[in-house]
Amino acid sequence: MSDRRILPYGDHALLVELDDLDAVLALFRGLDASRPDGVVDLVPASRTIAAVVDPRILSLSAARGWLERTAPVAADAVEERTVEIAVRYDGEDLDEVARLTGRTAADVVAFHAERPWRVAFGGFAPGFAYLVRDGERLDVPRRSTPRTAVPAGAVGLAGTFSGVYPRASPGGWQLIGRTDAVLWDEDADPPALLRPGTVVRFREAP
């Protein structure tokens, strides 16, 4: 198919390059639903998806065929796992985000809570998920000076993404609220509340 490029990635992996994030989300749904044995990791990012294989079970050439032939799947064509997260919208940067986007703080909260978000990919820390919103997306610049410590449960915006800090860490996202939801639990199976493909509905906590 011409909507993707398959790039070599060493002895155990291939990288699929796509046009944009929405194409990544759609192809990831297709790949995740048709994942053959021997695919050890299927890792989406903003323009690419990596497939890491165990070559004793699935050869790179067989994996390439799967990556080339699998069709993208629209969001409304599959039953999606949905998680609801209650947020207290009292983040330190809420007013700054309102100023940066020319809205009121109440508008920012409504923007965040009214439509579902989807996990596009992870990567910054265990259990951290980059979320993209269905429909309109706001572009929010990161803080010019990152915080040295952001508490676990902080809900933030950066670029067109939203995210929730799974554990305390440094961070440059604009913080708009916080949640008590447990994003990462090493003792749970699976350990991450949010995984690529999960739909997230934020709800304003009373």
Place this chain on the structure above:
Amino acid sequence: MSLRILDPGPLSLVQDLGRPGLAAVGVGRSGALDRGALRLGNRLLGNEEGDAGVEVLLGGLVVRFERDTWFAVTGAAGPLLLDDRAVDAHLAARALAGQVLRIGVASAGTRWYLAVRGGVAVAPVLGSRSRDTLAGIGPAPLRSGDLLPVGEHPGTDLPLLDFVPVVEPTAGSVAVRAHPGPRADWFTAAALDAFFSLDWRVAADSDRIGVRLEAVRTPAHAAGVVPRHEPLLERAISRELPSEPMVAGAVQVSPDGRPTVLLADHPVTGGYPVIAVVADTSLDAFAQLRPGQCLTFRHA
């Protein structure tokens, strides 16, 4: 059954073959850097190949066996003492309760593996006993006084071996096999040529996450040498790369043109283009290179 850590040396970590399958939620594979050495140690003892052992950086680990224990040391080369008697690497050896093993300073290679019959049996985290130094997951780095539990061995026979042919790490220059990476076309033809023809040296700021490389240059005062100021590995495409998934062995090139080879504790995504990927068959030997040691890349 247990092992008492009397001195961990600069860094001793419990490692097995890692926790694959969690990259999409931000956790890399981790695991022993010289996987072949850990596997060999386990095979010598009749363990499962993926049982956990102790990965010792450079040397200095001192442990006391609290019970009679079969053990094997593999990986780096250097002196090994059980009490005051030298013991052979790459062979199963028997320690009596109370005996003390001292892993000396490696003369070649950087990582030793201590395997014990039954395996190190600390509690696994997410299916693995590996310490991931980037994610902070798995058993904490060993400290003096720690008591490491040893697993119950199923009782299969110990393999009868007098000699195991092993390619020990060398202190000299090493040829490392590599494949062109997914972003090889982001670099100039001259940069790709340079990558596969220059002599490289392992920089001091290298760890389980990645190994920085610097080019071994002809001294600038040598006759006929024109000093160069452009980036070492020049890009043909200079725009920013959106973050993409990373793998162990990926050679990322930062904007200053310097390559970093990612190892087992690498971040799951990265934003620098990958010019090449170290071949799987070379990755164990690569992970044994010492700061200052030289290497060349060869096409796999």
